[in-house]
Amino acid sequence: MFLKRSLVALAVLLLGLAQVAAAQVYSTTDPLAHTFSIVARDPATGDMAVAVQSHWFSVGTSVSWGEAGVGVVATQSFTNKSFGLRGLALLKSGKSAQQALDELLANDEGRDVRQVAILDNQGRVAVHTGKKCVDMAGHIAGKEFSVQANMMLNDKVWPAMAKAYEQNASLPLAERVLAALDAAQAAGGDIRGRQSAALLVVRGKATEGPWADRLVDLRVDDNAAPLTELRRLLKLHRAYEHMNAGDLAVEKNDMPKAIQEYQAAEKMFPNNLEMKYWHAITLANKQQVPAALALLRPIFKEEPNWRILTERLPKVGLLTVSDAELKQILSLK
Structure with a gap:
């Protein structure tokens, strides 16, 4: 009886130890982001990027981390999300990418199932693929970039990523x-398929505040073709950069430049009524009412609420036409 009780106690103890070990590797706050990703630095500008795709919901909230003037981090496989903020803090304290990675892994009981890549503001890269990451898994560290992947369909994925990155330097x-x-997806990608993706680009040097230092920050949390959607969002982001440049040109009273920028945005997304609308309002405010009317007529016809909004703009100074011109605009058929 004593032996039986001892064996039961031992079994309970071993089970408890196993549960503790498992908790050190995985918790509900550290998602299983098996995935492929890239960290990279533009040698011309110093800007840094981290991009990722996975068959996991909202991968961008766990894998990709970055701070202007500091570096970027991708933490994946059995993800330790703390590696993101802790890795950036180590870089900010003066550690190199390799020193930061070494320190993160030194006290991590789950290092064998981690996959982590760190790039610092000098372009130095450090990457780790744990020996127990799910096959196919691996990484390639190149000049100012690293590609890494785990749970892939085959071992061609990360070499394809490295080749595509190097061949698209322009x-x-x-x-x-x-x-x-x-390129990773074309080579086979995640063995489970696709679900989410994210793209983050930060400045090489910090400016007046973090609100100005994230140049691109896009996420696709749940989509059957997340990379296709991410590329569409990036194109839309570029279009709005043209809109912002147009607004800046208006402030400088450079109307030819403003028109050029607005038209560039509208060419990228010809069905976007808002781009056309604010282009028209800008023209009206610059005493080019006939040109504004030509743009506003089809907008009002397609969506009458823009006419209602236009009526409200003079009150807050966003439309500065005369009463007669406002009446002309609002009476468009």
């Missing part, structure tokens, strides 16, 4: 890392 950084993600 592209802006955001488009260049997306090319690497597209």
Whole structure:
């Protein structure tokens, strides 16, 4: 009887130890983000990017981390989300990418199931693929970039990413890392399929505040083709950059430049009524009412609520036409 009780006690103890070990590797706050990702630095601008796709919901909230003037981190596989903020803090304290990674892994009981890549503001890269990451898993560290993947359909995925990134050096950084993600998917991608993706680009040097230092910050949390949607969002982001440049040109009273920027945005998304609308309002405010009327007529016809909004703009100074001109605008058929 004593032996039986001892064996039961031992079994309970071993089970408890196993549960503790498992808790050190995985918890409900650390998602199983098996995935492929890239961290990279643009040598011309110093800007840094981290991009990722996975068959996991909202992968961008757990894998990708970055801070202007500091670096970027991708933490995946059995994800330790704390590696994101802790890794950036170590870089900010003066550690190199490799020193930061070494310190993160030193006290991590789950290091064998982690996959982590860190890139610092000098372009130095450190990457780790734990020996117990689910096959196929691996990484390639190149000049100022690293690609890493786990639970892939085959072992061609991360080499395809590295090749695509290196061959697209002429592209802006955001488009260049997306090319690497597209190559990963084309080579086989995640063995489970696709669900979410994210793209973050931060400045190489911090400016007046973090609100100005995230150049691109896009996420697709749940989509059958997340990379296709992410590329659409990036294109929309670029279009609104043209809109912002147009607004800046108006402030400087450079109307030819403003019109050029607005038209560039509208060419990218010709069905976007808002882009056309604010273009028209700008023209009206610059005493180009006939040109504004030509743009506003089809907008009002397609969506009457824009006419209602236009009536409200003079009160807050966003439309500065005369009463007669406002009446002309509002009476468009």
